[in-house]
Amino acid sequence: MFRKTVNELRQRLRRPMLALVLAGATALPAQAESLADAMVAAYRHSALLDQNRAVLRAADEDAASALAALRPVLQWVANYTYQNIEGFDGNSRSLSLQASMTLYDFGRSAIAIDIAKETVLATRAALVGVEQDVILGAVEAYLNVRSATEQVDLQSNSVRVIGQEQRAATDRFDVGEITQTDVSQADAALAAARANLASAEGELQIAREVYRTATGKMPGKLSPPPPTPKLPATLEQARDIGRRSHPAIQESQRQAAVSELGVAAAAAERNPQLTGSASLSTSRNKSLSPFGGISHGGQDVGQLSLQMSQTIYSGGRLPAAHRKAMAQRDAARAALLNTSRQVDQAVGTAWAGIDVARAQIRAIDEQITAAQQAYDGVREEATLGARTTLDVLDAEQSLLEARANKITAEANLQLAHYQLLSAMGLLTVENLKLGIPTYDPSAYYNAVQDAPYTSRQGKSLDRVLRAIGKQ
Template sequence: MLKQDGLPATGRAFVSSGRARRALRNLAFGSVLGLLPGLAGAETMGQTLADAYRNSGLLEQNRAVLEAADEDAAQALASLRPILSWSVSADRSVGDTYVGSVKTTSAATSTSAGLSLSLLLWDGGATRTSLSIAKETVLLTRQQLLQVEQQVLLRAATAYMEVRRAADTLSLRQANVKLLEQELQAARDRFDVGEVTRTDVAQAESALATARSALTSAQGTLEQAKLEYTAAVGHAPGNLSSPDHLGTIPPTSNEAVNIALKTHPSMDVARRQVTVAQLQVAVADAGTKPSLDLTGSYGYSDSAVDDDTHQLSGTVGLSLSGPIYSGGALASAKRSALLNQKATMANLHVVTDDIRQSAASAWSDIQIARAATVSGKEAVRAAEVAFNGVREEANLGSRTTLDVLTQEQDLLDARVTYLSSQVDEVEARYTLLSAMGLLTAQNLKLAVDIYDPAAYYNMVKNAPAEISSRGRQLDKMLRAIGQN
């Protein structure tokens, strides 16, 4: 066998691709958390989550839903207050009177103005209970807003890591294609001098074609990941730095479950749904009881028949009314409320089980991903040793080009798996935070202005009238929102 520079001729193909191989080998143990260069101005996970929080239309939508629930509570309070209304009327009457053939025409104009007042004194507690329902609904809607916030932030965190996964995988694929291009060129050179057969060249061509196909797929995956990132965060991804480990992960599964049962917004939503259902039973029961109302009116009337005639009058009264027979509707409403209460209590058990399972499963996913990362690192190390061994054996003529290409592919697969396991571990971490109810801007201490869910309620909880200074302030604020 011919030799060059002290090496067997069959080894020149592998030596010629040493630069590409070194570039690929430098990625062997490169963690996905630091694979991409930490360029100045690179976007961090915290910045990504903050942008998602600021730019989310879904959060804006649900904040408006919450503020509408705040207004429902204000309206429920207003129903306990006096209702004052006014009325004005003017009447013109014209008539002809006939006495025999004599016609007498008369006309008269009368005017009146008045004020009326009504106040609910007692209705079996139905209205006050409705106010309690409205307040509970406000609190329930706040927790639903937190659920949406967690969805928004988890989507953003996942999009961040998927861009990292796709970008790192693309880097590996690019390095692999470059290496195989050099392998193919070396195989062709050796074929030209008769050192290898056409089969060796074909094997290298096949490996390169497969690698290029995988590279194209990786490029498409990266573009898709970028599109999802843009949708989740509100802008296209730039240079993404190593992901921050925001939040705290409990050391045991039981602790994660206990935290989730205490803090996850879904638990509070389910509990308050039970409370609302119980209050609705009370409202349905009050529907069978009488109601007592206070009414009053004061008015002025004037008749144009006699310019000196006008009248001022006022009335005050109490009215007591109640149902006798409603065709069974009231009894049905009460039974319906009781059944709804039963359903919400069952739902509380379902949500509790779901939260417990989700938290335990998310905690387990972290452990699985960590184990996969450890084994993945070892798999890369072993594949690197195996590849070097096969390459040396090929240099000595005891291995074929196909053996080298196969082992090279195994090494690439190990590296891709290793990188993916690290991405999976980070994603599992944020999934666990979400499962525990802790994936919120406040808990993660994101650099954003945290939305105060009580701010609007405090402005409207006393049901300010439109003519009041607070009412005018609210109208001005809402008009400004509508113009944006």
């Protein structure tokens, strides 16, 4: 009996405690989205990344095709023929199995394989560049939403403060302290503040739409950005990292290698080519004469052959192709040099953007402090009749502009840091340590590099890679 009473007491105590826990869990605020969350969402959501991954897989298949050119080609051929010659009907059937293979082409196939491999590496570098663009777009969208939200809050507060000033001006006009002109100035300032608020709300809505496009979802509550990434000690160190790591430079290097091989491939087109072929065939013939006679026949044939060929004269086509390849090589070298200079410029621009934003923030902090003191003083003097309503409104506007400028400068400082990472080639999921599964650009190549005779394996791997990319 005593044990039953104790159990009932426990049950009664447990119910309110459970209700309290559930109520507390329900009251917990939704977790704010971080900048890392935005970058992860953009990486998983991007259709542009999916597109370029498919482009890379197509390049992987080109490498497999180049290797397949060294292997024999086996095919069967079936043939049926009906004839009527001067009243004689006849038909023939044949079935043959044929195999052919390039035995030696003096380096042409080997060069084609090297070209395909270098193209794969160039396409991988291009994919990294797209990844950087996607992540930088997410960073910019995130910072724009936060900046636009703060601008809306600032403009809302401005409408509230100017509204108070407008009501105070109306009260002072009613007691004869100021003129109707002062009231009209306050009315105009309030209308301008409301217009600025409407504009800020529009900018916020636009920023939210850009964020949705970048990440696949509308932004919720965004947490403050994390501390800015650590930078190299000097600008020259940053440029050295960019020259070594930027995917655009790596892609241009691979393209230059492809163009060099293209010159060798164009020269190899003048070399002879040795091919071998083998076939087995069986044929059956049947003929019917106008007098009713029927004749049958057939034969089985096996054949082996070797063939060597070389172009002696091409009408100028082969020399033109060789000259074209050399021109393309020169263009690729110039493109590499130009890309390197562009990366240097991007690093220097982002570095300068960081310095400018830091200097702006320091100056704006001083401006805000002075503007706040001026505003407080003007308001106090206005209550004593030493200042007009317009003076108060001007001081308030100066303070508002300083605060708005600081919001913009802080966003620019954050963005410039990530722009510098992008310019150095370090704005990737792996380098940022976002802790999510990433697309392995070599997995598909490893599966198809031996040119398997069926694509079933490639299709299965495709599904696995897409699943990894969407986790």
